[in-house]
Amino acid sequence: MGVSRREFLAVSGALGAGLALSSLGIDTGPLNAYAEEISKIDKLKTARQSFSTCCYCAVGCGLICSTDEKTGKVINIEGDPEHPVNEGSLCAKGAGIFQTTAANPHRLTKVLYRAPGSDKWQSKTWDWAITQIARRIKKTRDAGFMTVNSKGQTVNRLENIAHMGSSNVDNEECWLITAMARSMGLVYIDHQARV
Amino acid sequence: MTNHWIDLQHSDVILIQGSNAAENHPISFKWVMRAKEKGAKVIHVDPRFTRTSARADFYTALRSGTDIAFFGGMIKYILDNGTYFREYVENYTNASFIVDEKFDFKDGVFSGYDPSTRKYDKATWSYMKDSSGVPERDPTLQNPHCVLQLLKEHYSRYDLETVSTTTGTPVEDLKKVYELYSSTGVKDRAGTVMYALGQTQHTTGVQNIRALCMIQLLLGNMGICGGGVNALRGEPNVQGSTDYAILSHILPGYLAAPRASMKSLDEYLQRLTPKSADARSANWWQNYPKYKVSLLKAWFGDKATKENDFGYSWVPKLDDGQDCTILNMVDRMYEKQIKGLFVVAQNPACSLPNANKVREALTNLEWFVNVNIFDNETASFWKGPGMDPKKIKTEVFLLPAAASVEKEGSQTNSGRWVHWKYAASKPPGDAVSTGDIVIRIVAKLKELYKKEKGAFPDPIVNLKWDYTDEKGRFSAEKVARAVNGQFLEDVTIADKSYKKGDHVPSFALLQADGKTSSGCWIIAGSFAQDGTNLMKRRGKNDPTGLGLYPEWSWAWPVNRRIIYNRASVDLNGQPYNPQRPLLAWKDGKWVGDVPDGPWPPMADLEKGKYPFIMKPDGVSSLFGPGLGDGPFPEHYEPLEGPLARNPFSGQLNSPIIKIFTKECDKFSGCDIRFPFVMTTYTSTEHWCTGGITRWQSWLTEAQPQVYVEISEELAKLREIKNGDQVKVESPRGALQCVAMVTPRFRPFNCGGQEVHQVGMTFNYGWLFPKDCGDSANLLTPTVGDGNTMTPEYKAFMVNVTKV
Numbered sequence: 001m002g003v004s005r006r007e008f009l010a011v012s013g014a015l016g017a018g019l020a021l022s023s024l025g026i027d028t029g030p031l032n033a034y035a036e037e038i039s040k041i042d043k044l045k046t047a048r049q050s051f052s053t054c055c056y057c058a059v060g061c062g063l064i065c066s067t068d069e070k071t072g073k074v075i076n077i078e079g080d081p082e083h084p085v086n087e088g089s090l091c092a093k094g095a096g097i098f099q100t101t102a103a104n105p106h107r108l109t110k111v112l113y114r115a116p117g118s119d120k121w122q123s124k125t126w127d128w129a130i131t132q133i134a135r136r137i138k139k140t141r142d143a144g145f146m147t148v149n150s151k152g153q154t155v156n157r158l159e160n161i162a163h164m165g166s167s168n169v170d171n172e173e174c175w176l177i178t179a180m181a182r183s184m185g186l187v188y189i190d191h192q193a194r195v
Numbered sequence: 196m197t198n199h200w201i202d203l204q205h206s207d208v209i210l211i212q213g214s215n216a217a218e219n220h221p222i223s224f225k226w227v228m229r230a231k232e233k234g235a236k237v238i239h240v241d242p243r244f245t246r247t248s249a250r251a252d253f254y255t256a257l258r259s260g261t262d263i264a265f266f267g268g269m270i271k272y273i274l275d276n277g278t279y280f281r282e283y284v285e286n287y288t289n290a291s292f293i294v295d296e297k298f299d300f301k302d303g304v305f306s307g308y309d310p311s312t313r314k315y316d317k318a319t320w321s322y323m324k325d326s327s328g329v330p331e332r333d334p335t336l337q338n339p340h341c342v343l344q345l346l347k348e349h350y351s352r353y354d355l356e357t358v359s360t361t362t363g364t365p366v367e368d369l370k371k372v373y374e375l376y377s378s379t380g381v382k383d384r385a386g387t388v389m390y391a392l393g394q395t396q397h398t399t400g401v402q403n404i405r406a407l408c409m410i411q412l413l414l415g416n417m418g419i420c421g422g423g424v425n426a427l428r429g430e431p432n433v434q435g436s437t438d439y440a441i442l443s444h445i446l447p448g449y450l451a452a453p454r455a456s457m458k459s460l461d462e463y464l465q466r467l468t469p470k471s472a473d474a475r476s477a478n479w480w481q482n483y484p485k486y487k488v489s490l491l492k493a494w495f496g497d498k499a500t501k502e503n504d505f506g507y508s509w510v511p512k513l514d515d516g517q518d519c520t521i522l523n524m525v526d527r528m529y530e531k532q533i534k535g536l537f538v539v540a541q542n543p544a545c546s547l548p549n550a551n552k553v554r555e556a557l558t559n560l561e562w563f564v565n566v567n568i569f570d571n572e573t574a575s576f577w578k579g580p581g582m583d584p585k586k587i588k589t590e591v592f593l594l595p596a597a598a599s600v601e602k603e604g605s606q607t608n609s610g611r612w613v614h615w616k617y618a619a620s621k622p623p624g625d626a627v628s629t630g631d632i633v634i635r636i637v638a639k640l641k642e643l644y645k646k647e648k649g650a651f652p653d654p655i656v657n658l659k660w661d662y663t664d665e666k667g668r669f670s671a672e673k674v675a676r677a678v679n680g681q682f683l684e685d686v687t688i689a690d691k692s693y694k695k696g697d698h699v700p701s702f703a704l705l706q707a708d709g710k711t712s713s714g715c716w717i718i719a720g721s722f723a724q725d726g727t728n729l730m731k732r733r734g735k736n737d738p739t740g741l742g743l744y745p746e747w748s749w750a751w752p753v754n755r756r757i758i759y760n761r762a763s764v765d766l767n768g769q770p771y772n773p774q775r776p777l778l779a780w781k782d783g784k785w786v787g788d789v790p791d792g793p794w795p796p797m798a799d800l801e802k803g804k805y806p807f808i809m810k811p812d813g814v815s816s817l818f819g820p821g822l823g824d825g826p827f828p829e830h831y832e833p834l835e836g837p838l839a840r841n842p843f844s845g846q847l848n849s850p851i852i853k854i855f856t857k858e859c860d861k862f863s864g865c866d867i868r869f870p871f872v873m874t875t876y877t878s879t880e881h882w883c884t885g886g887i888t889r890w891q892s893w894l895t896e897a898q899p900q901v902y903v904e905i906s907e908e909l910a911k912l913r914e915i916k917n918g919d920q921v922k923v924e925s926p927r928g929a930l931q932c933v934a935m936v937t938p939r940f941r942p943f944n945c946g947g948q949e950v951h952q953v954g955m956t957f958n959y960g961w962l963f964p965k966d967c968g969d970s971a972n973l974l975t976p977t978v979g980d981g982n983t984m985t986p987e988y989k990a991f992m993v994n995v996t997k998v
Binding site for chain 1: 200201219220221222223225427428429430431432433434435436437438439440441442443446447452455456458494508509510511512513514517519520521523524527528532533534535536537538539540541543546547548561562564566567568569570574577578584585586587588589590591592593594595596598599600601602603604605606607608609610612613614615616617618619620621622623624625626627628629630633634635636637639640642643644647649650651654655658662669671674675677678714715718733735742744747879880881882883887888890891892893894897963983984985986988
């Protein structure tokens with residue numbers, strides 16, 4: 001996943017366009033200044049590139065994400081021109097996918113908990129949340145587990161906990177969700193594929 | 196998709212029905228336009244004129260919920276005019292099979308219906324068999340009880356006038372579409388069908404798709420380059436999440452969820468492994484035991500042994516006939532029977548039908564865990580409209596997740612290509628991947644059940660759970676390897692040796708004796724035997740020149756890019772269309788795409804096999820006895836529709852749909868209070884309920900708020916101007932929004948009755964941005980398809996009044 005040529009192309013592209021326009025008698029001052037700025041900024045020089053896939057519809061367009069090596073933050077996302085399906089293009093949502101990253105101030109960054117009867121969220125730690133969730137699963141499961149049904153057939157299932165979602169996570173996460181749900185005995189399992 | 200995105204370019208005629216591909220799958224349309232540039236004709240059929248219609252060669256409208264009438268008319272046209280592909284139909288479908296003589300259809304109902312249970316006894320939906328158990332055939336297709344003749348009889352009622360009365364489509368337009376599309380019923384022309392939720396979200400959704408499949412089979416368009424039935428799936432990994440079975444009725448790889456009457460693994464396998472008496476049928480599902488045992492070995496590792504039935508008793512069993520799908524799930528929550536709920540990256544308070552009911556049901560939970568990258572109307576339901584937080588006892592855990600580009604792992608596109616993606620950055624703050632959250636919850640549960648015991652700890656304690664890296668974090672790569680599967684002992688198969696720990700390079704090598712594991716058999720082969728991750732591939736070789744790109748990522752099954760591809764060749768294995776040779780039998784082997792099985796072509800009477808290897812009879816089904824509502828699709832009106840009677844029969848609605856009877860579920864068809872047909876849809880700039888996109892300023896600037904789209908004629912009738920505030924109301928709820936008056940909707944003429952249709956986007960909710968409106972699903976009915984329970988979002992009745 002090397003970067004080498006892209007930096008060169010980005011800078012020479014801007015300069016090349018400037019030269020072409022100046023030959024037509026157009027004032028290329030601002031463009032030249034912009035090109036100079038680009039050459040000064042080292043964000044392209046320090047960007048690490050990685051391949052990803054768009055998170056919206058199932059066309060699955062290829063993405064190239066550029067990550068600032070100093071800050072570790074994503075600084076740009078664009079269509080992957082090598083990808084045989086999208087050939088570099090993206091729709092309005094895909095082209096805006098940068099706004100799903102940490103750059104979006106609305107992202108959830110803390111574990112939030114809402115207590116019974118409360119009108120607000122409280123911030124919590126992961127350790128607290130995982131322990132509390134596991135405790136509630138166990139209590140509900142132990143109270144509601146059915147080893148046999150009304151006909152006396154062995155069913156080993158649980159009807160008082162349910163799972164919804166998700167077609168919005170990666171395959172490996174889907175597989176873990178399925179395994180978790182079945183190991184708990186869940187049968188009320190469903191997600192976006194049906195709706 | 197039976198085919199894949201790039202393949203759309205090879206079509207000669209593209210029928211887009213139940214999809215607005217140009218706006219909702221915009222990059223798919225690149226390939227539609229490429230086909231058009233090469234001379235293909237594009238047809239768009241939709242209640243509303245959209246950007247897809249604007250790019251089509253021919254557009255016509257139909258009333259929402261009448262697709263089977265439209266397709267039934269096409270089937271009749273094809274049979275009446277003999278435009279079907281005779282050789283294909285005779286050899287590759289069950290057209291010649293003789294159906295049980297007691298099979299019957301009268302006034303909208305098939306034989307075997309029991310009105311008290313609203314179910315069919317399907318005994319008569321079967322074939323006559325010879326003494327060895329092979330279905331009887333009449334290759335002349337003349338026997339009055341052969342499938343083709345029954346098909347003719349069934350659709351004889353679907354004449355142009357009755358279809359037009361039902362759909363509201365002018366007769367001339369019907370003829371034009373039928374003529375153009377059926378021009379592909381020859382060997383060197385390909386027709387493809389693109390559909391989305393506009394087909395599936397109906398009480399007859401599954402039969403809508405079956406009707407499409409039947410048309411494709413009659414025209415010989417299945418399994419060929421530029422053909423197929425292509426679902427434009429709408430979520431990034433909905434193909435994968437279905438393959439991996441986050442669903443009540445199946446286990447990973449489309450294995451059935453076990454039922455209470457299947458007491459042992461042996462009984463389960465006996466009931467589910469199909470048998471065929473015909474030696475020429477590959478009957479691939481005969482391998483069911485290999486896939487099931489390999490799954491149990493992946494789940495439970497060394498704890499799954501032959502002696503304990505590989506842990507079969509640890510897997511939960513549904514009662515026979517029990518349905519745990521989402522509408523029933525919400526109903527049980529509403530009845531306070533469900534106490535705890537997980538919701539991962541879904542927004543049911545806006546996305547499920549009858550959202551008022553869903554929101555009320557959430558207040559009945561004791562605890563609720565929501566995983567998402569942004570806050571949403573479901574997580575914050577307790578402070579939503581009409582809620583009093585003081586009275587709501589539900590504890591809510593809102594867990595911050597990593598966004599897609601912040602995670603490593605694979606994602607499957609609609610064409611079944613599984614792509615590996617890489618993490619571009621760490622997630623912000625305390626956010627972690629969903630994988631990490633699941634890993635930690637299960638690890639804690641294991642700890643608690645080991646220490647404190649409790650109800651049936653076995654499946655939790657015995658679950659193999661070693662999917663973390665050296666830092667203790669979720670490792671997508673480790674899970675992916677488990678999903679692919681490994682040899683658990685040294686094994687020799689057909690003179691080839693595999694070592695313990697080798698990756699299983701194809702599902703053909705999986706075993707039923709516990710010597711292999713595979714967490715999802717269809718994914719076996721995503722790693723090479725040596726452990727190379729093939730999903731990471733970026734090779735651009737294209738040996739066929741057809742855009743299959745066999746070295747780019749990896750496609751299930753076994754890297755086959757077009758499934759059923761052995762139906763693209765004649766009995767001698769030569770491509771029907773030599774211009775687009777997907778597959779050919781040359782010098783004793785197949786050349787082209789990965790063939791649907793290695794056997795020689797059918798002309799080899801000894802070793803040749805029928806092409807549809809996943810069907811027990813080896814051929815595709817024009818007569819389909821597998822579904823609950825009939826072997827042939829039949830038109831029924833939506834639960835809420837504008838007509839008082841069904842023009843095709845005395846049966847107004849599907850006889851098998853479940854009717855929910857709570858006060859909150861009330862519905863009312865053909866009711867003067869709710870005179871307009873409503874359908875719901877999305878926009879290019881938003882995605883689903885807007886749970887992710889409404890938090891993005893670039894997108895909300897373009898599509899800021901909910902609106903209802905109405906025709907100029909209806910606007911005049913109701914004295915509504917473009918931009919007016921209106922109230923939209925159904926029997927279940929109401930919301931206020933802006934009216935958008937456009938010529939994109941036109942009133943339908945349904946046999947002299949003027950029917951107005953309106954539409955609404957479902958991209959909004961009360962939480963954010965402020966004043967963007969609320970969900971269109973406050974209006975939608977609690978009813979699902981008779982087979983799948985997929986909700987009928989696309990056709991119901993409303994009123995629209997000026998505020």
